[in-house]
Amino acid sequence: MTATGTRLPEWELPLTPTLIVSTAIATRDFQDVHHDRDLAQGHGSKDIFMNILTTTGLVQKYVGDWARDAVGPDFRITSCGLRLGAPAYPYDTMTFTGTVVENAADAAGSLPGTVTVDVVGVVSLGNHVNAKVTLVGGVQ
Template sequence: MTATATTPALNGRSYDDIAVGEVLPELAIPLTRTLIVATALATRDFQDVHHDPDLARERGSEDVFMNILTSNGLAGRFVTDWAGPAVSVRRVKIRLGAPNYPGDTMTMTGEVVSKENGLVEVKVQGANSLGNHLSGTVTVAYPAASEGKDA
């Protein structure tokens, strides 16, 4: 059987089963030094505040901290892990707040705020021990109901 907008794909959510107001399961992300440094380098963000603790402190930070590209990616991953592999990310719109430092945990939460024409918008928040690290929305698109059907 192939995946359509009405059948879940590989443990994903089907579009028809999603309701506005639905709350996504929380996702706890341990903030290791390796995660923060490696993802900054993977996104080609070579700013010293993301990999050098001494220079980060000289610039007024408590330690190295996560870059926005990683935060964007984690927000998108949170929603796509819930929605499933059939969706594509259409938009990630976040604002940053408290920094993500090594040794903490960021807990992602979300709620479906709209669903229309194959698009699902989820309000997301990522909080750590200092407060909200990120808040915003992630919009994903489900394939058209006619895609993937056997002819």
């Protein structure tokens, strides 16, 4: 279930203004472009948009939800590298997909139980995030 090439189930997340504003505030990001439409538009944006901390959390949630079943409940995310692309605006949907690109069972030199997953989060404007998440299973 974690073999190289395994595809994670797709996850579609509706992006509401409440999601974008509340997660920005929850991550202590008080930049106006994440919670004030008028000021965001005054800075040249179409609307408020999701912050990078929220995106990181959503990527880790997506992989973590899959890992609980695929790897077991005793896993730990050891790295999460990501690159942002298109902005994630309210009233859009972000669709997450992922693929296992490395498994310690398939590659020598990795820690036992190490799994690496490539994740893409797509909105209507294109890729919002491309990420590489590494996790280790069997952590107690």
